Amino acid sequence: MREYLSFFKIRFSIGLQYRAAAWAGMATQFAWGGMTILLFRAFYQSSQNALPMTMSELSSYIWLQQAFLALYMVWYFDNDIFGSIMSGNIAYELCRPIDIYAMWFTKNMAVRISRAVLRCLPILVFAAFLPAPYNISLPISPAAGLLFIISMILGLLVVVAFSMIIYVSAFYTISPIGIRILATSVLEFFTGAIIPLPFFPQSLQTLMYLLPFASMQSTPFMIYNGYISGERIASAISLQIIWLIILLALGKTLMVRALRKVVVQGG
Amino acid sequence: MIELRNINKTFKIAKRNAGFREAVKVFFHREYTYVNALNDVSFTINDGEMVGYIGPNGAGKSSTIKIMSGILTPDSGECLINGRTPWKDRVNHVREIGVVFGQRSQLWWDVPVADSFELLKDIYKVDSQVFKKNLDELKELLDLAQIIRTPARQLSLGQRMRCEIAAALLHSPRTLFLDEPTIGLDAVSKIAVRSFIKKINSERKTTVILTTHDMQDIEALTERILLIGKGRILLDGTLSDLQKWSFMGASAEEMVAAVYKEFKI
Numbered sequence: 001m002r003e004y005l006s007f008f009k010i011r012f013s014i015g016l017q018y019r020a021a022a023w024a025g026m027a028t029q030f031a032w033g034g035m036t037i038l039l040f041r042a043f044y045q046s047s048q049n050a051l052p053m054t055m056s057e058l059s060s061y062i063w064l065q066q067a068f069l070a071l072y073m074v075w076y077f078d079n080d081i082f083g084s085i086m087s088g089n090i091a092y093e094l095c096r097p098i099d100i101y102a103m104w105f106t107k108n109m110a111v112r113i114s115r116a117v118l119r120c121l122p123i124l125v126f127a128a129f130l131p132a133p134y135n136i137s138l139p140i141s142p143a144a145g146l147l148f149i150i151s152m153i154l155g156l157l158v159v160v161a162f163s164m165i166i167y168v169s170a171f172y173t174i175s176p177i178g179i180r181i182l183a184t185s186v187l188e189f190f191t192g193a194i195i196p197l198p199f200f201p202q203s204l205q206t207l208m209y210l211l212p213f214a215s216m217q218s219t220p221f222m223i224y225n226g227y228i229s230g231e232r233i234a235s236a237i238s239l240q241i242i243w244l245i246i247l248l249a250l251g252k253t254l255m256v257r258a259l260r261k262v263v264v265q266g267g
Numbered sequence: 268m269i270e271l272r273n274i275n276k277t278f279k280i281a282k283r284n285a286g287f288r289e290a291v292k293v294f295f296h297r298e299y300t301y302v303n304a305l306n307d308v309s310f311t312i313n314d315g316e317m318v319g320y321i322g323p324n325g326a327g328k329s330s331t332i333k334i335m336s337g338i339l340t341p342d343s344g345e346c347l348i349n350g351r352t353p354w355k356d357r358v359n360h361v362r363e364i365g366v367v368f369g370q371r372s373q374l375w376w377d378v379p380v381a382d383s384f385e386l387l388k389d390i391y392k393v394d395s396q397v398f399k400k401n402l403d404e405l406k407e408l409l410d411l412a413q414i415i416r417t418p419a420r421q422l423s424l425g426q427r428m429r430c431e432i433a434a435a436l437l438h439s440p441r442t443l444f445l446d447e448p449t450i451g452l453d454a455v456s457k458i459a460v461r462s463f464i465k466k467i468n469s470e471r472k473t474t475v476i477l478t479t480h481d482m483q484d485i486e487a488l489t490e491r492i493l494l495i496g497k498g499r500i501l502l503d504g505t506l507s508d509l510q511k512w513s514f515m516g517a518s519a520e521e522m523v524a525a526v527y528k529e530f531k532i
Contacts, residue, residue: 006389014377092373094338096390097362260340 008110015114022118033066037134052198056133060225063127063136070115071156072217075184085170101255108160140226151220154240158215161247171258192218212243269312274344276305304330306498315472319489327498328478332446336366365435369447374419380430381415391438405433408463425456445477461487482519496532
């Protein structure tokens with residue numbers, strides 16, 4: 001374990017070095033969150049129909065999304081990893097007495113957490129002081145708050161386990177660009193990063209909830225704002241665990257197969 | 268003890284002629300050629316030996332090193348290093364070897380070299396006292412004291428290579444693979460690296476296998492030479508064995524060129 005912890009520490013400390021990027025990121029996320037809320041406000045004021053979420057639930061969702069963007073962005077990939085596969089620098093990683101899957105997993109977690117740590121607090125504090133219903137409210141109960149944290153950790157693990165599969169695919173495709181573009185454009189929809197999942201047509205929703213992408217950011221944020229409550233929390237968290245196990249097993253298997261026939265590029 | 272017996276490795280390479288039409292054709296039907304990177308390669312290296320592994324570009328040197336370090340699985344053949352087959356027991360095997368790929372870097376780009384070393388200490392689970400002893404020794408021999416606190420990206424190539432070699436030795440490996448360790452270095456750094464390798468081999472009894480294109484490396488370092496060309500071992504002997512293909516008084520460089528010509532490689 002110690003070696004993975006060291007990996008985490010070194011990657012985490014690198015992440016913390018980029019303070020200017022953190023400030024820029026925060027500014028973007030304030031602006032983006034604010035814009036999204038204004039957009040939905042117009043939508044709520046003009047709509048006659050009953051909408052699936054209250055404005056206050058929606059605001060909490062959006063601010064959480066902005067604060068923890070770094071944890072759940074599916075379009076983010078560690079270029080170090082793609083680079084090491086494409087240039088053949090993975091040769092060095094293969095010369096270490098460690099499990100590469102576990103090492104890359106740790107690295108990814110560290111990058112995401114280090115970025116989120118720098119950005120989340122100012123955003124959350126700022127969003128808490130906005131006038132209702134455009135602010136972030138507290139979780140509906142202490143229990144919901146606790147389950148939110150559990151679900152949040154699971155969500156992060158699901159995101160990383162999913163991106164591991166994309167990394168491994170680079171062994172087979174040489175250039176990962178195609179898969180990255182696909183992941184960026186399609187998955188953003190399915191995770192609820194662009195529009196919260198309850199706003200999708202009813203027929204699509206069932207499918208979307210069952211896909212692994214709902215188990216990323218949507219589940220924890222919806223537990224926080226109370227949209228998912230009661231018994232549905234248990235089933236949502238179970239689904240996260242099931243997807244985590246499936247994605248881990250799949251990624252690990254693919255990795256083992258890839259390494260068996262890997263051709264380290266370059267002389 | 269390193270033993271390779273009848274190692275074969277073939278690579279599949281996609282090929283096409285130049286031009287747009289060809290590119291479109293390849294989209295539907297791809298042609299492959301097979302390159303025999305290693306052809307029945309066998310040799311034995313004893314503990315504490317220092318061996319120069321030479322041959323022209325594309326001869327199969329790096330492939331052999333990759334097989335011996337557990338990165339590449341051969342199609343057939345046996346390889347036993349300290350009693351283990353590298354690709355079957357990778358994790359235990361790599362604990363006992365150190366590898367330097369001259370054209371790549373194992374140091375973390377953004378952090379001081381010392382941090383990379385600390386990380387390696389944890390990866391190899393090196394005991395703190397052993398680590399300190401090794402580090403002090405390497406610091407002195409490779410003159411690292413001044414540069415160890417600089418991020419790797421700000422080091423010159425020579426400085427970085429000294430750090431790379433140190434990084435490969437922190438866990439006191441029994442075997443050291445050096446793939447072109449002197450590539451691109453200036454004269455001073457080359458000499459420093461050479462004398463260091465020699466010292467490690469004689470003092471720690473580390474087995475060293477070294478690939479290089481610089482014949483002065485070979486002259487300065489190794490008694491024994493393995494010559495590989497087109498995936499075959501062509502010669503296993505000493506530098507003076509190369510002499511018979513060349514004229515008297517030829518430099519090592521000229522001898523090797525004559526041998527390459529002789530074997531048409």
